[in-house]
Amino acid sequence: MDEIQNEKVEQLVNYIMKWSLWQFNSREWDREKQNEEILKKTMQILCDEPVDNGTPEARYYWSEAMILSSDFKTNFEWISQMKKTEIKKLMEDLKNRIDYLTITGSLNAELKVKRY
Amino acid sequence: MPYHTFKCSKCIPERTKHAVIKGHGEDLTSCLPLGYLNTIPGSISERGCAFCGAKHVIGTPMKDVIHLCHGPVGCTYDTWQTKRYISDNDNFQFKYTFATDMKEKHIVFGSEKLLKESITEAFKAFPEINRMAIYQTCASALIGDDMDAVAQEVMNEMPDVDIFVCNSPGFAGPSQSGGHHKINIAWVNQKVGTVEPKITSDYVINYVGEYNIQGDQEVMTDYFKRMGIQVLSTFTGNGSYDDLRSMHKADLNVLECARSAEYICNELRERYGTPRMDIDGFGFKPLSESLLKVGLFFGLEEKAQKIIDEETARWKPELDWYARRLKGVKVCLWPGGSKLWHWANVIHEEMGVEVVSLYTKFGHQGDMEKGIARCGEGALAIDDPNELEGIEAMMELQPDVIFTGVRPGEVAKKLRVQYLNAHAYHNGPYKGYEGWVRFARDIYNAVYSPIHQLSGFDISKDEIDMDNGFVTKNIISDAEIDREASIANNEREYTGKYDCVTHLREKTY
Ligand code: SF4
Numbered sequence: 001m002d003e004i005q006n007e008k009v010e011q012l013v014n015y016i017m018k019w020s021l022w023q024f025n026s027r028e029w030d031r032e033k034q035n036e037e038i039l040k041k042t043m044q045i046l047c048d049e050p051v052d053n054g055t056p057e058a059r060y061y062w063s064e065a066m067i068l069s070s071d072f073k074t075n076f077e078w079i080s081q082m083k084k085t086e087i088k089k090l091m092e093d094l095k096n097r098i099d100y101l102t103i104t105g106s107l108n109a110e111l112k113v114k115r116y
Numbered sequence: 117m118p119y120h121t122f123k124c125s126k127c128i129p130e131r132t133k134h135a136v137i138k139g140h141g142e143d144l145t146s147c148l149p150l151g152y153l154n155t156i157p158g159s160i161s162e163r164g165c166a167f168c169g170a171k172h173v174i175g176t177p178m179k180d181v182i183h184l185c186h187g188p189v190g191c192t193y194d195t196w197q198t199k200r201y202i203s204d205n206d207n208f209q210f211k212y213t214f215a216t217d218m219k220e221k222h223i224v225f226g227s228e229k230l231l232k233e234s235i236t237e238a239f240k241a242f243p244e245i246n247r248m249a250i251y252q253t254c255a256s257a258l259i260g261d262d263m264d265a266v267a268q269e270v271m272n273e274m275p276d277v278d279i280f281v282c283n284s285p286g287f288a289g290p291s292q293s294g295g296h297h298k299i300n301i302a303w304v305n306q307k308v309g310t311v312e313p314k315i316t317s318d319y320v321i322n323y324v325g326e327y328n329i330q331g332d333q334e335v336m337t338d339y340f341k342r343m344g345i346q347v348l349s350t351f352t353g354n355g356s357y358d359d360l361r362s363m364h365k366a367d368l369n370v371l372e373c374a375r376s377a378e379y380i381c382n383e384l385r386e387r388y389g390t391p392r393m394d395i396d397g398f399g400f401k402p403l404s405e406s407l408l409k410v411g412l413f414f415g416l417e418e419k420a421q422k423i424i425d426e427e428t429a430r431w432k433p434e435l436d437w438y439a440r441r442l443k444g445v446k447v448c449l450w451p452g453g454s455k456l457w458h459w460a461n462v463i464h465e466e467m468g469v470e471v472v473s474l475y476t477k478f479g480h481q482g483d484m485e486k487g488i489a490r491c492g493e494g495a496l497a498i499d500d501p502n503e504l505e506g507i508e509a510m511m512e513l514q515p516d517v518i519f520t521g522v523r524p525g526e527v528a529k530k531l532r533v534q535y536l537n538a539h540a541y542h543n544g545p546y547k548g549y550e551g552w553v554r555f556a557r558d559i560y561n562a563v564y565s566p567i568h569q570l571s572g573f574d575i576s577k578d579e580i581d582m583d584n585g586f587v588t589k590n591i592i593s594d595a596e597i598d599r600e601a602s603i604a605n606n607e608r609e610y611t612g613k614y615d616c617v618t619h620l621r622e623k624t625y
Pocket residue numbers: 165166167168187190191252253254255285286287
């Protein structure tokens with residue numbers, strides 16, 4: 001990742017950490033799913049792609065993604081200047097970073113507990 | 117790892133891994149204390165027990181229920197009324213406390229008979245209440261009383277009554293959090309699905325992890341109802357026992373305090389497919405986005421936006437008045453569990469205060485993750501602090517005010533640090549737009565209290581300037597601010613009523 005991309009990712013990470021809660025469900029598998037679904041749908045909204053919100057579960061992820069994508073657009077004007085391929089790459093890098101901070105690099109010993 | 121060792125805890129080396137300082141460039145992969153572990157012997161913890169967590173945090177806010185503690189009277193009495201979880205039925209659950217009053221002889225000979233007598237006596241004394249929760253304690257657990265069998269026997273004999281059994285004795289976990297877990301699971305196992313509710317809207321939620329502290333639940337429920345949403349149950353503040361038995365019929369679980377109630381949301385998601393949506397009822401921006409998020413889920417975002425616009429227009433000038441005067445105020449954010457992350461960022465963003473430390477008495481590492489992610493650099497984060505560590509932190513950090521519980525709050529006062537009650541509030545509610553202004557007002561009143569300023573003088577030796585009269589809060593707070601800008605911005609002090617909750621009970625939607 002080049003430095004500019006890195007800087008952009010960090011800005012988005014910081015925003016999520018400060019204002020969102022969905023990335024901190026208590027178990028590893030739960031975090032994987034939350035990160036995957038919400039960031040995927042956020043990317044789809046930002047790229048004007050169709051988003052599945054047909055089931056209650058999908059609708060929940062979509063609601064989170066609607067808020068996040070709107071916040072991203074309001075707070076980081078540079079996103080609107082980006083091409084769709086660039087947004088996709090940005091969101092992929094963002095997802096990797098969030099996964100690292102909340103799952104693979106996390107120091108939270110409870111993440112691997114089998115039951116809730 | 118940026119661990120912090122307190123001087124006073126050098127003799128307890130295990131404590132080192134329970135405190136960290138968030139330094140420049142630190143993130144959650146390098147900066148996280150241990151959490152939710154048994155308190156280290158020798159460390160005088162401020163935690164409660166697992167019975168207390170089950171009964172006094174989660175069980176007792178249920179309003180139409182006799183809450184009977186099966187144990188020595190001290191277990192229930194000493195923790196009675198420590199939180200202000202009011203209700204709209206004249207605070208029944210709050211006014212009375214019930215215990216079987218176990219004595220030594222019951223330990224020797226058993227106390228199932230005593231339990232049965234107490235249950236029937238309590239139902240007879242309050243014939244209008246036919247729901248009961250009975251709570252195990254260390255004593256009744258250790259002698260092995262079969263509380264489920266006794267409850268079933270009574271229910272067989274008295275068909276109108278229903279009894280919930282909570283087996284969460286004091287030792288059932290490192291802290292009150294163990295009790296939160298136990299009662300969540302017990303409720304979903306025993307009671308959810310046993311009542312079929314009347315559905316009155318196409319949009320139905322359970323409001324979970326909300327305890328109606330000084331009316332929080334009633335304020336939030338008002339917003340949901342204005343959006344056309346049916347709040348089927350609240351787990352558990354101002355919540356009704358039978359409503360909570362029908363939690364399986366909601367479309368969405370809206371979760372406020374994940375620390376105490378994520379378990380039931382997770383179980384409902386697994387068993388009934390109901391999504392869990394975490395929200396923040398504190399602070400203008402988090403609250404607005406929470407309402408919008410719930411609105412989006414149901415396709416009611418326009419109604420949500422209308423409420424956001426109305427409430428923001430009404431209350432933002434008042435928040436701004438306080439924010440201008442609170443800028444730079446140093447805060448130790450020392451609550452029990454969830455408020456450390458609910459508040460860590462938004463009090464800085466919306467009121468300009470600086471969070472110099474956060475701690476949690478009973479939170480897990482997940483709570484610290486959220487708190488540390490949300491606080492600024494340099495903050496000292498402590499897990500399960502003992503009193504001496506709290507004192508050492510206050511001496512070093514010199515906060516203007518701490519947000520904490522009653523016990524550490526009293527210690528703070530002795531050090532001339534102002535304290536606000538983070539659990540039961542001072543002049544709440546603190547949720548909702550108006551509530552957030554009330555919180556700002558409480559912080560302002562604490563920090564700029566003239567009595568507090570005067571208490572710094574020792575009249576036996578300090579020189580007192582007798583010519584300078586008594587100063588008011590406004591004189592102190594406005595010395596350094598741009599008053600012209602404040603006036604031009606239409607900022608004003610809080611104009612709400614003393615009681616901003618009771619009128620909501622009369623409202624029709
Ligand atoms: S620890 Fe045991 S004895 Fe003490 S209050 Fe809790 S339940 Fe009662």
